[in-house]
Amino acid sequence: MPPATERLPPQPWLSDPATRRVIAALEAQGGPGSARFVGGCVRNALLDRPVDDIDIATVLTPDETMAALKAAKIKLVPTGVEHGTVTAIAEGRPFEVTTLRRDVETDGRRAVVAFTADWDEDARRRDFRLNALYVDGEGRLYDPTGAGVADALAGRIVFVGDPETRIREDYLRILRFFRFRAWFGRGAPDAAGLAACAALKDGLARLSAERVSKELLKLLAAEDPREAVTEMDQAGVLHAILPEARPLDRFRSLVEIERAHLGEADAELRLAALMPEVLPVAAAIGERLRLSNAQRYRLVEAIIPDFETGPDISAVDVRYLLYHLGQQTFLDRLKLAWADQGGDPTAWLALMRTAQAWVRPDFPLTGHDVAAAVGVKQGIALGVALRAVQGYWVAQDCRPDREALIAWLKAPEQAAMIASVIAQVSKLKG
Secondary structure (H helix, E strand, O other): OOOOOEEOOOOHHHHOHHHHHHHHHHHHHHOOOOEEEEOHHHHHHHOOOOOOOOEEEEOOOHHHHHHHHHHOOOEEEEEEHHHOEEEEEEOOEEEEEEEOEEEEEEOEOOEEEEEOOOHHHHHHOOOEHHHOOEEOOOOEEEOOOOOHHHHHHHOOOOEOOOHHHHHHHEOHHHHHHHHHHHHHOOOOOOHHHHHHHHHOHHHHHHOOHHHHHHHHHHHHOOOOOHHHHHHHHHHOHHHHHOOOOOOOHHHHHHHHHHHHHHOOOOHHHHHHHHOOOOHHHHHHHHHHOOOOHHHHHHHHHHHOOOOOOOOOOOHHHHHHHHHHHOHHHHHHHHHHHHHHHOOOHHHHHHHHHHHHHOOOOOOOOOHHHHHHHHOOOOOHHHHHHHHHHHHHHHHOOOOOOHHHHHHHHHOHHHHHHHHHHHHHHHHHHO
């Protein structure tokens, strides 16, 4: 590896006592320079972006790494020893420590690796040049490809070496190409990299659904992923992982609304904006991508066509929908409706503020109250009565009090309805 030619500006994470403790432990075992920070923490530091995860590369074998951490009384977790990774936990902060590696065998999903002490070999197996950057404990910067620093500063996402070779090692790198385009890219995409992603897109079918969905949501969480998603669409990559995707107009409008007015990047709602308004299809997408139950529920509820939500909706109807849908679903549908309809942001933002300030009111009656009022015990009839009186209460803007609701339940027409239900239930049981 070429010698370091520059230093990082002072970094709080680099001088943090937990970081110093881990590096000191590794260098006590392997000598000065035997461990270096690598990848995202170095790239983000160069770009003056937040550093969350700190990865360390080392010439030490996993056994030597664990021995070094034990000697320094640093907690360790052997998270991926077969691939050379040990997680060190110092002052409650995790550090992934991985032995330098070279690929022995790859199948597009996982690799068989051999450990090495050659920093250049380790750099050659990494995905993009801006991620193949190393910094030692003194802040000296190493750029083995000779282009990683320049790429990071210019917003270029370029594969290390031959793009098709890198992709065939792990097809997830196709999605990572677009994810890094969304987060760090500027200007036109690297032509060779884009062509390789398009040519090898069918390999994405070999990946686990969990890896695909995790990478897709990371991509969509970028501040402005519109250009990257458009490039994915044009390259056929979006269709490869989301063949049901609708045209991008709604997605683009939602991102613009979020950036211009909301100051957020909601990856799950952006995924919903890419999905057709067909419930079985949306449910199938959630299942295929192995999303969590909460994520699936949110996506399906968000995309249900809602023709009531818009700037002209009354305050009473807003509260009615909030009560029945819940705050999250109402806001999701509101934002998607805004993306579809456009118009003056003032009215949409006022609706959002109303929804965000809404507090779900407590229903004045208990099940015991309803049972006593209509003269039934537990069962289907009580459930029907409860739903009926609650529906009436919500339709009246949640204003009737306990006494008014009991009076409504005892009215002849309600008593007749309950009696009819009881008769039908009794007939079915008989």
